[in-house]
Amino acid sequence: MSVAESVTELASGPVIGVFDSGFGGLTVLRALVERMPQARFVFLGDTARLPYGSKSQRTIARYAAESARFLVEEQRAEFLVIACNTASALALDAIEAAVPVPVLGVIEPGAEAAAAHTKTGNVMVIATEATVASHAYAAACGRRGVRAVEKACPLLVPLVEEGWTDHPVTAEVVRIYLAELLEAARHAGLQPDALVLGCTHYPLLRGVIERSVPEGVTVIDSAEATAAEAARRLATRVRGVACETVEPAAGPQIRCFATDSVAKFERLGSRFLGHPVGVVELVDLGG
Amino acid sequence: MSVAESVTELASGPVIGVFDSGFGGLTVLRALVERMPQARFVFLGDTARLPYGSKSQRTIARYAAESARFLVEEQRAEFLVIACNTASALALDAIEAAVPVPVLGVIEPGAEAAAAHTKTGNVMVIATEATVASHAYAAACGRRGVRAVEKACPLLVPLVEEGWTDHPVTAEVVRIYLAELLEAARHAGLQPDALVLGCTHYPLLRGVIERSVPEGVTVIDSAEATAAEAARRLATRVRGVACETVEPAAGPQIRCFATDSVAKFERLGSRFLGHPVGVVELVDLGG
Incomplete structure (x- = not known):
């Protein structure tokens, strides 16, 4: 140089x-x-x-x-x-x-933020199919003593790319996905108090997602x-x-x-x- | 040999x-x-x-x-x-x-089937973004004296791959896409009497799509x-x-x-x- x-x-x-x-x-x-x-x-x-x-x-x-x-x-x-x-x-x-x-x-910082936030020691993660199949978030949370329940949400990326970031269809898809995720968490005996956005497209859906999560669940953005x-x-x-x-x-x-x-x-x-x-x-x- | x-x-x-x-x-x-x-x-x-x-x-x-x-x-x-x-x-x-x-x-046979069917000489085509951007269906229809109005429907492939082929969300997405397409056809002064499924995923949505098209519009499957x-x-x-x-x-x-x-x-x-x-x-x- x-x-x-x-x-x-x-x-x-x-x-x-x-x-x-x-x-x-x-x-x-x-x-x-x-x-x-x-x-x-x-x-x-x-x-x-x-x-x-x-x-x-x-x-x-x-x-x-x-x-x-x-x-x-x-x-x-x-x-x-x-x-x-x-x-x-x-x-x-x-x-x-x-x-x-x-x-x-983006996985380790996202898991670190989730671990720093959770009081129950249980968190939820939404991501693409490949990220969920890798269980990388669950492993990264596990290393911090936190249990994570993960869900693939393959429709969210195309909804963002269609520009439907604040659209009734997107709100309904998010509602369905989160209901299934909460049911899975309950079934596993967990009480999650945080939801990690494990895909870089999802911050554009933050508004819709925050309106869909139950009270007491904080949305954590891996990007931030x-x-x-x-x-x-x-x-x-x-x-x-x-x-x-x-x-x-x-x-x-x-x-x-x-x-x-x-x-x-x-x-x-x-x-x-x-x-x-x-x-x-x-x-x-x-x- | x-x-x-x-x-x-x-x-x-x-x-x-x-x-x-x-x-x-x-x-x-x-x-x-x-x-x-x-x-x-x-x-x-x-x-x-x-x-x-x-x-x-x-x-x-x-x-x-x-x-x-x-x-x-x-x-x-x-x-x-x-x-x-x-x-x-x-x-x-x-x-x-x-x-x-x-x-x-698949384009020429699809256009040929549409041309054989239409009485008004106007058809609609739904497909992926790239297919629509190429205007290959419009060109193939044009060579047969038929005017085609095309629309990209990027959410339909992920909905099929999610397995939501007979789901209220898919029905609503199809309704929105077809309403926009019919509005574009009307705006162009066309009276389409056929809808070409210009993507190989779409035959799995044939039921939902057929329930959404107006009377007098026939669904034509490029695959067939x-x-x-x-x-x-x-x-x-x-x-x-x-x-x-x-x-x-x-x-x-x-x-x-x-x-x-x-x-x-x-x-x-x-x-x-x-x-x-x-x-x-x-x-x-x-x-």
């Missing part, structure tokens, strides 16, 4: 790579930007190969490792956030083996928990930069890449990110 | 390759088996790379051509049915260029229309075999391959095929 490059990098904060199979992970990026407005972000959505949720562990691990290498080797990310529950559940080891930088998935943990780990570098050298930028510094379907990413992404995603660059990872 | 192999092949009818991005195309296979119980079928679901519907034309063409080559070169299919609306709409030329056997997609056209083209060979040499087999001769998620294929496939799919063999096409 030249002196000029090194100065630029110091002056503009760390480069944080954020990876998802699609663009749902933009909800995690949104939370990261809110916590670390001085950092620079490079987001990759592996849209050519989504959804990971219906694929095998071997395939998911290969795709995720290729994507992580792109962010680190070509985009010089110094810290990786895996903003995809499926990849976090099934491919975190493969990603860590593929790149020489710290890697943070992950952003908080990333900010904690990067605290010294981000704070150092913020205090010493940098004026707050006019807007967040975000560069977005997708492996396919750039138009859909640009069209839908802004709902997830909370502001326009701008130009999305196409990248070919093969496959 | 040895004499023994050649005799076996003659004795057991043509090998028909059926290709889909997933297992929705099993509804087309079901219709094919009903029409040609003497034929042998090799089905490939490219489940590792589904859904094609959200991918670019270039990517879809490459995946579909690779899949077609597997069916022809490795499984010795002599006739190919592309039981996938998206691949039929966007990759038929690429597939025809990739293999030396006749290729039949495609099977009828395939049987017509293969008539001599199939009839020849049936009359001269072969006892009807105990069950249909079907071999199923998938590029991933064999378990999901086996679990859900029987609903589409109408009887158990049996063992699904895993095949790696790369990517």
Whole structure:
């Protein structure tokens, strides 16, 4: 690295790579930007190969490792956030083996937030089929002495992508899913007091979901928990930069890449990110 | 080919390759088996790379051509049915260029059946986003002097895969989609008297859809229309075999391959095929 490059990098904060199979992970990026407005972000959505949720562990691990290498080797990310529950559940080891930088998935921070919150020691998790089949949340909660009951909710992602985030059909689907989940919890003799949103699309349904949960059950967003943990780990570098050298930028510094379907990413992404995603660059990872 | 192999092949009818991005195309296979119980079928679901519907034309063409080559070169299919609306709409030329056997997609037979039926010369088509964005049905209808109004219905595939084929939520979603489609038709000054099911998942919703269409609108299934056209083209060979040499087999001769998620294929496939799919063999096409 030249002196000029090194100065630029110091002056503009760390480069944080954020990876998802699609663009749902933009909800995690949104939370990261809110916590670390001085950092620079490079987001990759592996849209050519989504959804990971219906694929095998071997395939998911290969795709995720290729994507992580792109962010680190070509985009010089110094810290990786895996903003995809499926990849976090099934491919975190493969990603860590593929790149020489710290890697943070969304499962552990979500489980940590749930464990910090629950008083009964019982929580509920809603997620995609693949995440639930992996039982990654139940295992992560179990390591913290918390029992989790999980449920796959495969209709919620398509409802979000249809834009029906505040629609009677979505409210009815959420009601049905949560009734089944509460029944399963009761059947297992559990009294859950928290519901973890274990999919990056679900924060867009937070309003509908909060109106459906029983009193005394708190909704916990893995995206927010992950952003908080990333900010904690990067605290010294981000704070150092913020205090010493940098004026707050006019807007967040975000560069977005997708492996396919750039138009859909640009069209839908802004709902997830909370502001326009701008130009999305196409990248070919093969496959 | 040895004499023994050649005799076996003659004795057991043509090998028909059926290709889909997933297992929705099993509804087309079901219709094919009903029409040609003497034929042998090799089905490939490219489940590792589904859904094609959200991918670019270039990517879809490459995946579909690779899949077609597997069916022809490795499984010795002599006739190919592309039981996938998206691949039929966007990759038929690429597939025809990739293999030396006749290729039949689902779009032309669906449009032909709609044109044969309509008296007003106006039809409606429901399909996935990619199929609608391609306007392949509108173009195929237009070549027959028929005007088509199309609508993407992205929630219907996940509703079928959730198993909610006869569920109040599905009925409500279908009602909303069809109301929007009828409004668009009226706005264009059209009086449609047919509705084409332009996605291989939709035959499983035929009951719900038929209860939702206005009187005087006939539901036309592209899967059935495609099977009828395939049987017509293969008539001599199939009839020849049936009359001269072969006892009807105990069950249909079907071999199923998938590029991933064999378990999901086996679990859900029987609903589409109408009887158990049996063992699904895993095949790696790369990517």
